[in-house]
Structure formats: C-alpha cells, structure tokens
Amino acid sequence: MNVASKPALGQATLDDRRLAKVSARDVDVFYGAKQALKSVSIDIRPNEVTALIGPSGCGKSTFLRCLNRMNDLIESCRVVGSIWLDGEDIYTSGLDPVQLRARVGMVFQKPNPFPKTIYDNVAYGPRIHGLSRSRAELDEIVMTSLEKAGLIDEVKDRLQEQGTGLSGGQQQRLCIARAIAVSPEVILMDEPCSALDPIATAKVEELIDELRQRYTIVIVTHSMQQAARVSQRTGFFHLGELVECGETEQIFTNPRHKLTQGYITGRFG
C-alpha cells in the first residue's frame, strides 16, 4: 500500500514545490538492507510549524534527519529521492552538508549542552562560522539568542557557569538558543519536550510559537496535544510511510485515513 501516491491525500505536497521551504519527493531511506522510509513526499511551508506524529519506529526521526543530512553520519544509512531547500537540491554532490546544517538547525530529544559555559554554548556556532567580527558583536548575538529562547532572565547573571548545571528545561532552551545563534532558516526539533516537565514544556511550546515568525519549524512529537497546540500542519507517519498530511485542525477533527483516525483516537500506537 503506497498511500503517499494517492491523489486524494495529495495535500501533503503543493502544486508548485518551489513555494515550499523544504520539499521532499519520493524519499526512501535504507539502513543497510532495511527500508525505514518509503516514498515520502511532503512540502514544508515557510513560517509554519509542521508536526510529525506516528507510532514509535515509524521513521519520524529518520525523516527529520534527512532534512539536514545528519543521516550521512550513520555508515549504513542510504537516502534515495530528492529533497529541496528553497528550490535547491540538498543531496547533490556539490552541496556541502556542513554548510547545510548551519541553515537547517536541530534540537534533540535529550538536552545536550556542551560541557562549557552557558556563554560558550551559545557562542559555539557563531564562532565556528565566523559570524561576528568583534567580541561586542558576539556578545550581542549571544544575548539576543538567549532572549529569543526566553532564557535570558534566568541566566543573564550566570553566563560563565556551566551549561550542564542548568535544569533540564533550561538546558533544552539553551540548546534552542544555541541553534538560533547561527541564524538558521529551518529548525528541526526531535521530541524536544520529551525529557521535560509540564511547566518547562509549556515554556518551550510558547517559544516555538514565537519562533515561527522568523523560522520554519519541523517538530517530531509523541504528544497529540502538543501537535495540536503548536503546529499549523501535521503529518502522520506509519511504518515508514507518510499516511496523511494536512492542516492540524483537519487532521485532528476530521482525519481522512482510518490509520490516522485510529492513531489520534488512541486505538493503537
């Protein structure tokens, strides 16, 4: 069953893929001989939050990691198909994945600040990419990133303390600040709240909603409520296929596919 190719559910893609921020067509991913994604086609629209949901092991993380070519780091992993960022194929040999990752940032499931100071954590990306010419400029980048990540009030007096000494929720926002600091265009988030308590989660969700103004966000989540709260569009994965993708409102109130229906009503997954 190859649902992605059925025209009835063709809402996953736009008629003109150049209008999308990120556009994937017929993406297959293999880990060795095992196929993890089957012919996934989706258009991610600019300045929207797109949520990816689905049962464990269905390939959400795998798809997310295709978008900034993090899968290149896994020896056995092979990606087939085409993915465009702003109309440019990111899997052509001419493209430098290192440059790509500066444009497509990532926030991971578990907060993973470097064992460095809070300041150095945020300054890491700008330093590597030479985004500032002076110390003052770097300070400026660090402060605005922390501010955008909603962390500034909590850490402005302790910038020289270890990032690993923050609470889990603060660490995750620090990681978001770190990703923002290199001014990416797209931010990928893989279950960013799964290690956080409800209050920290609420803060991060609020932050995601604000970030939407400037960035395009793709978020993987296991929480249906979270997908409903933060996203404009939702894609449902099942066994490596994108079963259905559409406006979040429509997916949650009026899913077209019975698998989607089953998942959001909690009958499986």
Place this chain on the structure above:
Amino acid sequence: MQLLALVATLLLLSAVGFHLGRRRAAARSAAADRRPHSLPVYYGSYVALWSGLPALLVLLGWLAFEPVVVRSLVVDSLPPAARELPPERLGLLMNDVRNLAAGVVTSRDVDPDMAAAAETYLRLKRLGAVAVAVLSLAAAIGGLGLALRRVRPDLRARNAVEKLVERLLIGASTIAVFTTVGIVLSLLFESIRFFNAVPIHEFLFGLEWSPQTAIRSDQVGSSGAFGAVPLFAGTFLISLIAMAVAMPVGLFAAIYMAEYAPRRLRAIIKPLLEVLAGIPTVVYGFFAALTVAPFLRDAGTILGLSVSSESALAAGVVMGIMIIPYVSSIADDVITAVPRSLREASLGLGATRSETIRQVVVPAALPGIVGGLLLAVSRAIGETMIVVMAAGMAANLTANPFETVTTVTVQIVTLLVGDQEFDSPKTLAAFALGLVLFLVTLALNVAALQVVKRFREQYD
C-alpha cells in the same frame, strides 16, 4: 618429592570426600524420604572443602614456619661459644651446617660441633616432614569424617559452600595485600638502614652519583657518593622524550580510531596496536640498542651533531613507542565514552568533524586522556630493560638528549647485579632508589585513577 606425594594424597582424599558426600546425601534423603536442601553436588563440595582446607592450612603453616623453627632449634644445640657469635657470622656458620647436611662442600673445615649440628639439623628436618604428613592427613581425614557425619537432607550445603568459597577468596586477596605490604615494608626498612649511612638530604639533593665504596678500608680512590639527582634527572629526561613520542602518536591514533576509522578498519587497527603492548621489553631493548641508537648516531654525524651511541634519545624514543598502546587504548576508551549526543549537537550546528573533535570531543574527554597519560608516564618511569640496554650507565647530569644518561631503574640493576655485600651502602642504595620509584609511580597511579574515575562519573 615427599611434599608432592603428600599434596597428591590430600587431593585424592578431597576427591573421595566429594564422592562420599554426594552419595551419602542421596542415600540419606532417600531414607528420610525428603528432598535435600541443596543439589547433591553441593554436599560433595562441602565434604571435599572440609577435608581439603584444614589440611591445606596445616601445610601452609608448616611451609612458613619450618625453616625458622628448625634453625632456632639447631642454634640452641650449638655450643655456647658459637651461639654468642655476631649475627652475620652465625648466619655463615648456619649456612655451612646446612651445606654439610646436604652433602655439599663447606667453606671451612668440619669440626665435631658442626658435624653434630648438621646431624641435629637433618634429624629435625626428617621429624618435621613426618609430623606435617601425619598432621595434615589427620586434619584431612578428621575434616572429611566430621563433614560427612553432618550431611543430612536438611543441611544447607549450598549456603555452607558459598561461605567457604567466600573465605577462600578473602584468603587469596589477603595474601595479595600482605605481599604488597611486606614488599613495601622491606623497602622501607632497608631504606632506613641506608639513610643511617647516607643522610637523606644528601641522597635526594646530591648532584654526584658514584656508588663504588671501598670494600676494604685500605683501598683507595673509591669513596661513595650517593647524590641521586643525576638519576632523577636522567629518568625525567627519558620519560619526557618518551611522552613526546607517545602522546601525539597515541592520541592521534586514538582519535583516528574513535572518530574516523570505519568499523571494519578499526577492528583491525586496534588489536594491531595492542600487539605493541605485548612485545617483551627486552625486545624493545635490543631494538633500541642495536637499531635505533646506531641510526641516531649516524644521523647525528650527518647533521654534524655528536650523538653518543648510548643516548637518552634512543632509549626515550623506543620507550615512547612502547607506551603508545597505553596512551592510545585509554584515550580511545574515553573518547568513545563521550556521548554521541554531544557530537551530533556540534555537527548539527554546522561544525566539521575536526572542529567537533577539537572543540567538543577532546575537551570533554580531557580528564580521561590526562589520566591515561599519567598511567603511561608511570610505566615509562618504572621501565627497566630498554634503558639498561640503550641509555647507558654513566650518571651524567645533563639535559642534552644526545648524551648518555642513566636512570633510577638502571642503577638499581647495576647496584644489585654481581657479588655484593648485602649491607653495604651500595646495595642498600638500591632499596632507597626502589622506594623513591615506588612512591612516585604510586602517586602517579593514584592521581591517574582518580582523574579517570571522575571522568567516568561525569558521563555515566
């Protein structure tokens, strides 16, 4: 040979005990018509242990105390004139007595007193052998009988065996600990004797080392000088050279293996590197002396440098090669222990691999790497064979790696090789050097383990 026969008999008794215990357990539980508490094997082991262990204790006790007891008895049997002799002379006399008893040539003419003493010695020896055989066999049979009588279905043989095994293990570790303590104490006491002859500050801070002391008081030209600074300096210089070789090579090899090498290549390289650690150090030693040192000398001549044929450089370089695997395998362990998530975070921000390694992985692994380096240094300092063969004997106080230097370990070897009086400052100096060596490597090891442990805790 008698001892061997005795041990064999005891083992046989244990085996018999095992068999009997198992059979009896089966028979008794069948008679009482109830399931035994433990498997039959445990009843067998229970009896075997009870018959073996007490006998073993008797045997060990005899081995430990027999020489002392026999000696003091023989001394008591000597005429008073001989008994009053100073300890060293008495020792020599006893040696002769033993030689006479064994039928070997003695160092002096045999007088009747000595012959009598040798007689006594032999008699005591034989008596002791019989006594220990009887005692240990009695212990074995007694233990076997007692244990066998206790075998009943409700005997918790499994728990009892467990407890006995635990005691056995405690015993083994106690022996290990006591041996170490014993070695340290003997080092300490001999060193103290040395420091009675040579002041400790002279030893630690003196700049001249020439340990030839006069054997007879009328000899000239051989007054000893025991300033160990040249040895410490030589050891330090060679270790420094070794680390200068091993640190970059080992570290880079570890980084390559942990971060770049495809899994299959890594599976080949890592064991290959570890082969280096398995090469006997003598082999390194003659590699240093016969290959590296002449090569360095010739290379030096071409460059217009005078490189001595036994140079600190040759020894240091080869020692560095020897410790590469220590550095690389520990560094590889700690680098792979750095969580993957940190690497992904860095790469996800658009850092290249080498940026990630330099700025995230190595700093995060640094404590562990430092620990590994410290361990490697302590290896280098204690290493003997390579320096004996390649570094030379002359105690030069120099920082020039092309010259001959000597190290603490080399001097210990030269001080103790050959015919030596056992209480001259010259021999005792070896103990003092050994003590210093021990303390330094101990400190290094403790520090290294501490650092590595803290690193482990950080990421567990």
